[in-house]
Amino acid sequence: MKPIIIIGANDFQNQLILKAKELGCTTHVFAWQCGDVGERTADYFYPVSIVEKERILEICRAIRPVGVCSIASDLAAITVNYVAEGLGLVGNGMASAMAATNKHLMRLAFEKAGLPSCKSILITEDTDLDALPLRFPVIVKPTDRSGSRGIRKVSDPKELPEAIAFAREPSFEKKVLVEEFAEGQEYSVEYLSWRGEHHFLAVTEKFTTGAPLFVETGHLQPPEHMDDATLAKIKALVPRVLDSLGVKYGASHTELKVDDAGDIRLIECGARMGGDCIGSDLVYLSTGVDFVRAVLDAACGIEPDLTPCGKTCVAAVRFLFSREDLEALERIRRENPEALYRVSEIQPIDGHEIRDSSTRYGYYILTADTPEAMRALLRKAGL
Numbered sequence: 001m002k003p004i005i006i007i008g009a010n011d012f013q014n015q016l017i018l019k020a021k022e023l024g025c026t027t028h029v030f031a032w033q034c035g036d037v038g039e040r041t042a043d044y045f046y047p048v049s050i051v052e053k054e055r056i057l058e059i060c061r062a063i064r065p066v067g068v069c070s071i072a073s074d075l076a077a078i079t080v081n082y083v084a085e086g087l088g089l090v091g092n093g094m095a096s097a098m099a100a101t102n103k104h105l106m107r108l109a110f111e112k113a114g115l116p117s118c119k120s121i122l123i124t125e126d127t128d129l130d131a132l133p134l135r136f137p138v139i140v141k142p143t144d145r146s147g148s149r150g151i152r153k154v155s156d157p158k159e160l161p162e163a164i165a166f167a168r169e170p171s172f173e174k175k176v177l178v179e180e181f182a183e184g185q186e187y188s189v190e191y192l193s194w195r196g197e198h199h200f201l202a203v204t205e206k207f208t209t210g211a212p213l214f215v216e217t218g219h220l221q222p223p224e225h226m227d228d229a230t231l232a233k234i235k236a237l238v239p240r241v242l243d244s245l246g247v248k249y250g251a252s253h254t255e256l257k258v259d260d261a262g263d264i265r266l267i268e269c270g271a272r273m274g275g276d277c278i279g280s281d282l283v284y285l286s287t288g289v290d291f292v293r294a295v296l297d298a299a300c301g302i303e304p305d306l307t308p309c310g311k312t313c314v315a316a317v318r319f320l321f322s323r324e325d326l327e328a329l330e331r332i333r334r335e336n337p338e339a340l341y342r343v344s345e346i347q348p349i350d351g352h353e354i355r356d357s358s359t360r361y362g363y364y365i366l367t368a369d370t371p372e373a374m375r376a377l378l379r380k381a382g383l
Contacts, residue, residue, distance in 0.1 A: 001026040004300065005060055005068035005083060007050050007076040009038025011344055015280035016071050017041050019292045028063055030056050030079075037345075053079040057086045065089070067299035071251065071292065072275030074101040074146045080299075090301045092271055096246035100271035103177055104143045106245065110266055113244035115237070117266045120179040123164055137181040140164055142171035146270065148356040153181060153211040163212075182267065184259035187223060188274050189238050190283055192294050192304055196248045198239040199306055201291060202283045203231065204274065206255075207383050209321075215354055218383045219278055220316045221286035224371060230258055237264060247271045250298045251279060251291065276357065277317045281365055285315035285341065313367045314374040318381045320346060320361040321354050328381050329364055339377055341365040 002025050006017055009031035017038050020027050029042035032049040039045045048055055050073070060068070060083055067090065068083045070076035078101055084091030092100075099105045103120075110117035121132060122143070140163040142150040150167040154160050160178070167176040186208070190201040205223035208214045238254050253274035255267040273279030273295060283291040288308030297304045320326055326349060333340060346362035354360055366381070368374035 002300070003028055003063050003065045004296070005030070005056075005063065005065045006038075006042070007031070007056070007068070007070040007079050007083075008073050009036040009042065009045065011037055012072045012275055012277065012280055013070065013076075014038045014041055016069065016292055016296070019290075020296055023293065023296065025066075025296070028060075028065065030059075050076050050079050053082040057083045060087060067296070067301065069250070069295055069299035071273040071279055071295060073272060074144075074270055077101060077270065077272045084299075090249050090299055092247055092249055096248075096271060099245045100247065100252075100269060102144050102173075103141065103268055104175065106268055107177070109244045110241070113240060115241060115244060115266055116264055118179045118182050120177045123176040123178055125174065129160060129164070132178065134160075134178065135180065139179045139181050140167045141177050141179070142167045143175045143177055144172050145170050146275075148213065148215045149358070150176075150356075151214055153214070155211075182257040182259075182265040184257040184263075184265070185225060186255065186257050186267070187226070187234075188219075188278065189234055189254040189256070190274055190279055190291065191238055191242065191252045191254070192291065192298070192306060193242060193247055193249055193252060194298055194303055196243075198242050198247075198252075200235050200238070201289055201306070202287055203234065204278050204282065209354075213355060215356060215360070216276055216319065217321065218316060218318045218378070218381070219276055219282060220314075220374070220378070221278075221282045222314065224375065226258075230262055230264075233262070233264055237266075238269075241266065241269050242271075245269060245271065251295050253279065276319070277363065277365055281342070282315045282317060284310060285313055285365075285367055288312045313369055314371055315341070316366045316374060316378060316381075316383075317363055318366065318378075318383060319357075319363045320349070323349050325382060326361070332364075332366070332377065332380055336377060336380075339366050339368060341367045 033047035081097035137155040207218040251273035254269040288310040294304035
């Protein structure tokens, strides 16, 4: 059986672990030991934090894997490319990995390529905030985190120092971006790249809590609100985005906004599958393309087969924020059990503040045959 390295062991990564085992691979999984499901489903689990890339590389030299991969994690993507580069396996290289995970380097790449990116200013501990040429509202975010961590919209200049401190706290390099706020509906776009050719898979419509934190409450594929002209613009833009970041292999997840005039502004792009079940589940359900297998194949140096292989439907994921959300799930379970594709483990709802994606209580995935049927389900779900 072919040994494969998987970086991360949480619920989202578990879909990758299970698919690799289904394909006959021996799974060697690295993650901080905290009781995640992948610790139990892996063939071999190594209690090593995903940020300890040098240590993971040394262990992997003895394993001699055919590939190394991860899904839905920027932190894991850095280690994936470090290990792949060290072992001579398929990957995008560390320069690309850093550009696709550090939002400041990403903005510089977008600007160099002339892409419609939000303007931003890098904030360090020495920055004079009073001298910044800002036009409010702005978005404040860490340069090197994902999952809505540290993000806040600021409309009042008096709130800026507190928002910067809020963003700096989770940042590894303790740097922050202050960016212009882009109006419009937010979407994400999934692609699979192979030898520098970029293949469109799906667009996802995003639902959030709104200002100031914008934590994702749900996602929908295909989007309910997108016309063919806008989709064509997105398909023309995203390959340029990926080229600007040096992405040649594997999954990517591009976030953008479309305003009422149809103009697009880039938010960011990760060289990894979208999290929140977008890549691991929604793409397969809405397109029939086995995205997870494609990621595994690309990591192992096998040209991915993107031929649809399953029945397609409308798919959505809903995250739990409150007891009311849990009650909505129970109502759907009673009235529309056939619509529930999967329900995650649900944490005790203790009333803590949901500040980012890691603090939500759980999720469930819905499927429907028509957009109208899904809209009815989403109303029941509170979206």
